[in-house]
Amino acid sequence: MDNLNQNTQREQWGSKIGFILAASGSAVGLGNLWKFPYMAGRNGGGAFVLVYFIILFLIGFTLMLAEITLGRHTQLNAIGAYKKISKKWAWVGGLGVLAGFIILSFYSVVGGWVINYIIKSLTGAINIADPEILGGMFGALVGGTVEPIVYHGIFMLMTMIIVLGGIGGGIEKSSKILMPGLFIMIIIIAIRAMTLPGAIEGIKYLLIPNFEAINIGVVLDALGQVFFSLSLGMGCMITYGSYLSKDTNIPESATVIPLIDTGVALLAGLIVMPAVFAFGFEPGGGPGLLFITLPAIFAQMPLGTVFAILFFFLVLFAALSSSISLLEVCVAYVVDEWKINRKVAVFGLGFVMFLIGVVASLSNGPLSHVTFIGERNFFDSLDFVASNILLPLGGLLLCIAVGWIWGTDEALAEATNDGKIEFKLAPLWIFLVKYVGPIAIAIVFIRSLM
Numbered sequence: 001m002d003n004l005n006q007n008t009q010r011e012q013w014g015s016k017i018g019f020i021l022a023a024s025g026s027a028v029g030l031g032n033l034w035k036f037p038y039m040a041g042r043n044g045g046g047a048f049v050l051v052y053f054i055i056l057f058l059i060g061f062t063l064m065l066a067e068i069t070l071g072r073h074t075q076l077n078a079i080g081a082y083k084k085i086s087k088k089w090a091w092v093g094g095l096g097v098l099a100g101f102i103i104l105s106f107y108s109v110v111g112g113w114v115i116n117y118i119i120k121s122l123t124g125a126i127n128i129a130d131p132e133i134l135g136g137m138f139g140a141l142v143g144g145t146v147e148p149i150v151y152h153g154i155f156m157l158m159t160m161i162i163v164l165g166g167i168g169g170g171i172e173k174s175s176k177i178l179m180p181g182l183f184i185m186i187i188i189i190a191i192r193a194m195t196l197p198g199a200i201e202g203i204k205y206l207l208i209p210n211f212e213a214i215n216i217g218v219v220l221d222a223l224g225q226v227f228f229s230l231s232l233g234m235g236c237m238i239t240y241g242s243y244l245s246k247d248t249n250i251p252e253s254a255t256v257i258p259l260i261d262t263g264v265a266l267l268a269g270l271i272v273m274p275a276v277f278a279f280g281f282e283p284g285g286g287p288g289l290l291f292i293t294l295p296a297i298f299a300q301m302p303l304g305t306v307f308a309i310l311f312f313f314l315v316l317f318a319a320l321s322s323s324i325s326l327l328e329v330c331v332a333y334v335v336d337e338w339k340i341n342r343k344v345a346v347f348g349l350g351f352v353m354f355l356i357g358v359v360a361s362l363s364n365g366p367l368s369h370v371t372f373i374g375e376r377n378f379f380d381s382l383d384f385v386a387s388n389i390l391l392p393l394g395g396l397l398l399c400i401a402v403g404w405i406w407g408t409d410e411a412l413a414e415a416t417n418d419g420k421i422e423f424k425l426a427p428l429w430i431f432l433v434k435y436v437g438p439i440a441i442a443i444v445f446i447r448s449l450m
């Protein structure tokens, strides 16, 4: 957002690739690298991946296009955009802000783990191949009291500083180098992981669906994961789309971003699952999977320590380019609607999120016996409420707002630059956004309540 286009009142992305990189920067993050592999592992591997793909094709692309289009049309933040199509709908934007608020509270805790692992790789502490020791090391970190909170605080502070300085210059420019860097690194690491002895079992586990494993819990998790990973359902892509110039090709962007995002998630899965089987971990091992398997892989690579340092830095960068988008959506709302000074908004919101994150962090350790939703501790409950309820609900309402209130004719006129861009799948998109999206999400909700 650094290039101020003098002819319009609103800032715009410096270039087309700038937008794609920034939007993929929001999408690609801990959701792909940390969450996707352990969600897949927990939900039967291939069964989860299959359901994920079905939802991605039916709803992911559809909503990506809808959000970007709505943003560019209204040139407003999430709440303003809804308000513009109908005053009664402003609260839907508010729901998104709430989701962003909750997500960043626990996201930052995981971001803190990443910073800690950067330090562990710098000191050589994780240069170990023994799964047992690595598992113990991760458990000691997240189960601790003060240590994980300190790192969570550092991550939150970094996010606040970047958002204060403006998302522009730095992020858009560094994305151009760091995103491709991340891509190349995960390809190299995935190749190493997939050639470990016994790795084939992991590849099979991830890619061959076991249909019996599919149940409503798997479907709800996959639905939530699609929204989480693509940054959909909370107005993030509305906000980013609002900085797009009128001549960009939205259908193309809405195709490329989900493809990049899914590519990264799959590669992360192809790093973690082969290693799980090669080293004898449990596929359902939970949130520690990435942090436990990676060092074991690095220990098997020439220059492993260098790889470890570089890789955890890139993970941190990917996490920050997502966390800033989460904070920005909340800040934009408070600044626009409550007329609060930007600095106060950043520090105020960041501080409250930090405090909630403190409880989330403790719930992996001293408070782990306190459960909230089902058997979930506070950390997992935050994730569940935001990812599996608020984001899909936001998506359902977005389908109705764009498909029925704003109208698909208007939306398509915007998406195709008044017919200048060919969009062959338009009829399919109309059908998906008006009918399939809302009905499918509603069915998953109703079924999972039963």
Ligand code: PHE
Residues within 6 Å of the ligand: 026, 027, 028, 029, 030, 031, 032, 103, 227, 228, 229, 230, 231, 232, 234, 236, 322, 323, 325, 326
């Ligand atoms: N998509 C980000 C990730 O995968 C997380 C995120 C969710 C960011 C929602 C913005 C909005 O890490």
